[in-house]
Amino acid sequence: MRDVAVIGVGCTEFGEHWGTSFRDLFVKAGALALEDAGISGENLDALYVGNMSAGRFVEQEHIGALIADYAGLATNHVPSTRVEAACASGGLAFRQAVIAVASGMEEIVVAAGVEKMTDVGTGASVDMLASAADREWEGFAGATFPGLYAMIATDYMHRYPLTREQLAQVAVKNHENGAKNPIAQFRNRITVDTVLNSSLVADPLRLFDCSPITDGAAAVVVVPLERAREFTDSPVRVLASAQASDTIALHDRRDISTLDASVAAGKRAFAQAGLTHKDIDMLEVHDCFTIAEICAIEDLGFCKKGEAGRLTEEGVTALGGEIPVNTSGGLKACGHPVGATGIKQIYEIVNQLRGEAAGRQVDAEIGMAHNVGGTGATVVVHILGA
């Protein structure tokens, strides 16, 4: 297996892009990534695209070919593959690109993610997102996606001393970071009261505990590490790429409040990289809901179960803290175009490791990305190093 490096990244602004189509979002992110890498489309050997549900959001399947076509690559007949694992589709696309290059099968590969969610109404998108869980035995009973994470929160708060205020502080911290990120959907600061006074979505989760519905696309370029210097003076190495699965339904998990797939993928990633928690300088985790960030920090082993709320309250996970979490603003403030999120996490870490994160820059040489599909049926973890 060859070592792999990221040589270029690009991301659209995240938000409600009424005037921009699905294909235009992707083309924009892809062009930014190629420009950053200093290459052109004809150099590409393959494309991997993470996308959860274009079939239902914009009634378009066959995304791989569509994207290659509108990226101007149809005449080159570049192999282009869509991968799907609900909200972990982006992380999975990145992993497929890394595997393709590491194996020696491909040289210069783009991993991208795209989702156009605002062409349908809120009720319809709530229904679509619920299809990341078990349609027949969760969705049919009336489970929404926030409802499932709310049941995690109920279980968690019954067993561990997490306060409602600590949960709100996850959102406050992520908005604080989002306010410093030019691509973030929400660049406004909020307070604990903003969260506690927002409407209940699924008890105990309120509107400001939930990530928003977002349009956006992100893309990165990966090559063999030995060739990275041909393209850039600041390549970012892929130190680990791990993936794990678990039961599709929350009710079948060993423990409601632990995402065992996060635990497994995290351990595999640390073993691959030969690193420990002390080596990680920053984390981008999958905070689709505030409770999900709490679980992620613990399940990846950065503290014991039941401690992440207190660490959040004490500022340990803030920009200036010991282990900054979600410097991009996370899914909560940066936005969550489901298929693009996993690639945006890589985009953020690469920007941080290169020292190009401007107002939200942290001191980091190694970063970890954690991308979850559904309520934890798929988890993808990557470790990147400057």
Next chain:
Amino acid sequence: MSVSRFWRKIPQRYNLIGTQCTSCGRYFFPPRSLCPDCRRSGKIVDHKFNGEGTVVTYTVIRSASDQFEHTTPYVLAIVELDEGPRLTTQVACLPEEAKIGMRVRSVFRRIAADGESGTIHYGTKFVPTE
């Protein structure tokens, strides 16, 4: 949900019929046709659950998909059946009555109305026993 997709699982949905692996004794609801412990060496038979169980965790859904919007707020829970398996279900009680550890039993109720096809779906809900 399409009509055929719904009707296929009517016996299970209406009567709380799951499966059991007679090789290791483990019960499954929702039904599984492969035992994760015994895999291909497991022998799977149907099993009708007695319908009694305990609330493991719950929420109150205030904002739902179009299909369920007219029934909000409703209590959604993970219930552990006395035989062992867990399932996701609505509990027919007031939001403030729901609590972890609450004893419940299954009843046959209307679950949702499908806006597109006009079909009314029935299935199992749970009610408090105390």
